[in-house]
Amino acid sequence: xxxxxxxxxxxxxxxxxxxxxxxxxxxxxxxxxxxxxxxxxxxxxxxxxxxxxxxxxxxxxxxxxxxxxxxxxxxxxxxxxxxxxxxxxxxxxxxxxxxxxxxxxxxxxxxxxxxxxxxxxxxxxxxxxxxxxxxxxxxxxxxxxxxxxxxxxxxxx
Amino acid sequence: xxxxxxxxxxxxxxxxxxxxxxxxxxxxxxxxxxxxxxxxxxxxxxxxxxxxxxxxxxxxxxxxxxxxxxxxxxxxxxxxxxxxxxxxxxxxxxxxxxxxxxxxxxxxxxxxxxxxxxxxxxxxxxxxxxxxxxxxxxxxxxxxxxxxxxxxxxxxxxxxxxxxxxxxxxxxxxxxxxxxxxxxxxxxxxxxxxxxxxxxxxxxxxxxxxxxxxxxxxxxxxxxxxxxxxxxxxxxxxxxxxxxxxxxxxxxxxxxxxxxxxxxxxxxxxxxxxxxxxxxxxxxxxxxxxxxxxxxxxxxxxxxxxxxxxxxxxxxxxxxxxxxxxxxxxxxxxxxxxxxxxxxxxxxxxxxxxxxxxxxxxxxxxxxxxxxxxxxxxxxx
Numbered sequence: 124x125x126x127x128x129x130x131x132x133x134x135x136x137x138x139x140x141x142x143x144x145x146x147x148x149x150x151x152x153x154x155x156x157x158x159x160x161x162x163x164x165x166x167x168x169x170x171x172x173x174x175x176x177x178x179x180x181x182x183x184x185x186x187x188x189x190x191x192x193x194x195x196x197x198x199x200x201x202x203x204x205x206x207x208x209x210x211x212x213x214x215x216x217x218x219x220x221x222x223x224x225x226x227x228x229x230x231x232x233x234x235x236x237x238x239x240x241x242x243x244x245x246x247x248x249x250x251x252x253x254x255x256x257x258x259x260x261x262x263x264x265x266x267x268x269x270x271x272x273x274x275x276x277x278x279x280x
Numbered sequence: 281x282x283x284x285x286x287x288x289x290x291x292x293x294x295x296x297x298x299x300x301x302x303x304x305x306x307x308x309x310x311x312x313x314x315x316x317x318x319x320x321x322x323x324x325x326x327x328x329x330x331x332x333x334x335x336x337x338x339x340x341x342x343x344x345x346x347x348x349x350x351x352x353x354x355x356x357x358x359x360x361x362x363x364x365x366x367x368x369x370x371x372x373x374x375x376x377x378x379x380x381x382x383x384x385x386x387x388x389x390x391x392x393x394x395x396x397x398x399x400x401x402x403x404x405x406x407x408x409x410x411x412x413x414x415x416x417x418x419x420x421x422x423x424x425x426x427x428x429x430x431x432x433x434x435x436x437x438x439x440x441x442x443x444x445x446x447x448x449x450x451x452x453x454x455x456x457x458x459x460x461x462x463x464x465x466x467x468x469x470x471x472x473x474x475x476x477x478x479x480x481x482x483x484x485x486x487x488x489x490x491x492x493x494x495x496x497x498x499x500x501x502x503x504x505x506x507x508x509x510x511x512x513x514x515x516x517x518x519x520x521x522x523x524x525x526x527x528x529x530x531x532x533x534x535x536x537x538x539x540x541x542x543x544x545x546x547x548x549x550x551x552x553x554x555x556x557x558x559x560x561x562x563x564x565x566x567x568x569x570x571x572x573x574x575x576x577x578x579x580x581x582x583x584x585x586x587x588x589x590x591x592x593x594x595x596x597x598x599x600x601x602x603x604x605x606x607x608x609x610x611x612x613x614x615x616x617x618x619x620x621x622x623x624x625x626x627x628x629x630x631x632x633x634x635x636x637x638x639x640x641x642x643x644x645x646x647x648x649x650x651x652x653x654x655x656x657x658x659x660x661x
Contacts, residue, residue, distance in 0.1 A: 259319070278307040
């Protein structure tokens with residue numbers, strides 16, 4: 124291995140794409156971090172559950188969060204949050220792949236962010252709107268739907 | 281238009297639950313439970329409503345169980361019983377917790393104090409008693425209306441004011457305290473405290489009738505109450521204004537008792553050089569969940585069960601007239617004298633004796649021949 128200050132880790136996605144990543148960035152993932160600790164030989168680390176497109180997106184998140192110093196500064200926090208919001212402007216498919224990846228790679232911040240994003244999509248929506256958004260079939264009979272509405276009428280006003 | 285994905289079905293349970301835990305409005309949780317059979321089953325079997333309640337109000341951790349009082353079907357499922365009985369139990373719980381979640385977050389907000397119970401000290405009883413703090417004005421007629429502590433050489437000696445709320449199960453959002461400005465003294469000193477802190481909890485006795493035993497004007501034995509919540513300290517300004525202290529999060533008061541701690545004295549009385557704390561008015565704002573939910577405390581630690589009455593409605597709490605579920609031993613006072621059940625017998629007697637007490641009637645100068653002392657508006661040493 125080189126004696127450079129910044130060590131590089133090589134990740135391989137499920138579709139054989141290769142990513143060279145700073146060790147600090149890669150270590151945002153607890154899964155990868157443990158993998159490195161167990162075997163420091165510098166071989167390629169396979170990430171079988173995550174495809175190249177998603178892995179690139181994950182790395183983008185980790186990079187930004189590693190580069191941004193932790194600070195109590197309100198403006199800095201707002202700026203990072205704004206970046207997160209922009210970052211989350213993705214299609215649903217990518218969003219769910221990201222959740223699965225964050226879960227598998229054990230990246231707490233990314234998992235929280237993605238789950239929060241899905242919850243935000245649900246907030247304030249009627250059941251019909253939620254069904255439309257996530258392509259869910261309404262398998263209630265009209266009577267069942269009526270009963271459910273009556274049960275907690277306040278939620279549907 | 282992209283094709284969506286039923287994520288509840290495709291993600292693992294823990295992650296799906298994680299997503300739903302970000303919903304903090306009970307309306308959203310209920311609507312999620314109305315999307316499809318699968319979504320409804322998921323919400324019910326993962327107790328999403330219950331988790332929401334616990335997250336918003338950690339005070340609920342002392343809750344042992346909820347009981348629907350109209351449910352004649354019998355006891356909750358025992359461990360090891362069949363899946364369908366367990367399901368029915370979860371379904372019932374879901375309904376109750378959904379209603380609880382709404383009550384806790386969205387029912388009507390209003391005044392929550394039912395009566396003043398006691399003060400740690402009172403300089404002149406009953407003229408300067410804690411009951412005056414329920415009167416919004418700092419004077420009634422010609423008479424100043426405020427509570428005064430006894431005097432102290434040491435400004436660090438705190439005081440405590442204890443109140444009963446309109447029900448045993450109340451969410452408190454905001455507490456306001458107005459220190460008293462002695463307008464009749466030179467330089468109109470304001471007898472505020474340095475800081476305030478709030479406690480909430482329940483009485484040690486399980487029997488309601490024992491609340492009568494807390495004598496007015498006497499020192500409350502601190503061991504009469506168990507305080508299950510203590511707020512942070514809030515600095516108090518030395519200003520004659522109704523100061524609002526907003527709790528960091530709304531707090532569920534289980535047991536119906538609230539105590540205001542007045543920490544640190546700032547003002548001495550010129551006449552005797554002692555430090556006093558005086559309060560003109562106290563107000564507690566929140567939501568009462570009775571009669572829909574009634575708490576029954578099981579043991580001194582505060583473990584309780586909740587009795588749910590689905591036939592009842594969440595009503596705006598009003599201390600006094602039409603609150604049928606209130607069981608307090610306090611006497612009802614004639615409406616022309618007071619609007620709330622706040623005055624004790626001593627004060628009524630004072631009024632009847634012709635002393636100028638706290639009453640909402642016009643003071644007539646002719647009446648003062650027999651009771652000169654009481655009528656002169658002065659700070660009674």
